[in-house]
Amino acid sequence: MRRLTVLALGEAMVELSASPDPALWHLGFAGDTLNTAWYLRRLLPEGQAVGYLTRVGTGGFSTRLRDFIAAAGIVTDHIATDPAREVGLYAIDLTDGERSFTYWRSASAARGLADDAGALDRAFAEAATLYLSGITVAILPPAGRDRLAVALARASEGGARVVFDPNLRPRLWEDAATMRAQITRFAGLSDLILPSFDDEAAQFGDEGPPATIARYLDAGAGAVVVKAAGAPVHYGGADGAGVVADLPRATPVDSTAAGDSFNAGYLAAALQGQPPEAAIRAGHALALRVIAHRGALVPI
Numbered sequence: 396m397r398r399l400t401v402l403a404l405g406e407a408m409v410e411l412s413a414s415p416d417p418a419l420w421h422l423g424f425a426g427d428t429l430n431t432a433w434y435l436r437r438l439l440p441e442g443q444a445v446g447y448l449t450r451v452g453t454g455g456f457s458t459r460l461r462d463f464i465a466a467a468g469i470v471t472d473h474i475a476t477d478p479a480r481e482v483g484l485y486a487i488d489l490t491d492g493e494r495s496f497t498y499w500r501s502a503s504a505a506r507g508l509a510d511d512a513g514a515l516d517r518a519f520a521e522a523a524t525l526y527l528s529g530i531t532v533a534i535l536p537p538a539g540r541d542r543l544a545v546a547l548a549r550a551s552e553g554g555a556r557v558v559f560d561p562n563l564r565p566r567l568w569e570d571a572a573t574m575r576a577q578i579t580r581f582a583g584l585s586d587l588i589l590p591s592f593d594d595e596a597a598q599f600g601d602e603g604p605p606a607t608i609a610r611y612l613d614a615g616a617g618a619v620v621v622k623a624a625g626a627p628v629h630y631g632g633a634d635g636a637g638v639v640a641d642l643p644r645a646t647p648v649d650s651t652a653a654g655d656s657f658n659a660g661y662l663a664a665a666l667q668g669q670p671p672e673a674a675i676r677a678g679h680a681l682a683l684r685v686i687a688h689r690g691a692l693v694p695i
């Protein structure tokens with residue numbers, strides 16, 4: 396038995412989200428893979444441990460972030476410290492409930508999360524499922540991406556399952572061609588990919604969700620579930636193929652973390668043995684609750 400049911404890896408940041416009073420901003424903590432880990436911790440049974448792997452600094456905000464993750468019940472043993480750097484920050488701007496982000500993260504400690512190959516191997520050996528995103532890869536220097544790919548391939552050979560959300564953020568990448576090449580590379584190392592159709596269409600030119608599925612299966616992914624913001628969800632690959640069409644829709648208060656929470660709902664259901672269609676419904680139901688509130692992490 397591996398100690399961790401899921402180990403998520405990536406960057407957690409200080410989050411500023413607007414409040415009804417325009418002069419007041421709410422300060423929280425979030426980051427795409429942390430959001431998924433946070434919801435997973437709430438959805439999985441007590442005995443199934445969820446861990447988070449990142450790097451933080453030594454200052455007050457870093458300490459508070461680490462305490463926040465621990466207080467959520469997430470295992471923090473794989474959070475390393477960089478005495479020379481600090482955690483990043485992002486703010487959510489809302490236009491009719493649709494979110495856009497402003498980042499201050501270019502020198503964050505998390506950019507070094509793959510600096511130590513031995514630490515990656517030791518952490519990955521403890522986890523049954525490894526969860527990462529395109530943002531996890533985007534923030535790394537080229538050598539970090541290579542170390543991460545090697546460690547994931549080794550873990551996969553050792554029996555770990557790799558789950559990847561491409562979470563395409565062109566602004567975080569040096570250029571679009573590198574983004575597409577690296578996303579395709581990490582997709583090829585993954586057992587399950589959870590892309591969002593609008594982003595995939597914009598960056599890869601996919602004509603419909605079946606094209607997204609075909610492209611990622613061609614890249615070497617095991618299975619693909621294409622999120623679609625309330626439109627029918629298509630899935631294909633090793634777990635079977637189909638479309639879930641009759642999903643309820645809602646107007647978001649804040650769409651932040653819709654995708655991250657869908658992933659948590661999907662994974663929690665799949666880890667309890669649910670088939671893809673039931674897992675998709677569980678993911679969608681959680682995302683609907685999350686977009687009814689401001690900020691990425693909302694009480695459920």
Ligand SMILES: O=C(O)C(=O)C[C@H](O)[C@H](O)COP(=O)(O)O
Pocket residue numbers: 425426427428430485496530562564650651652653654655656691
């Ligand atoms: O952009 C980043 O680096 C972040 O991690 C900030 C956000 O918390 C997530 O990106 C939300 O993700 P969505 O589910 O796509 O709304």
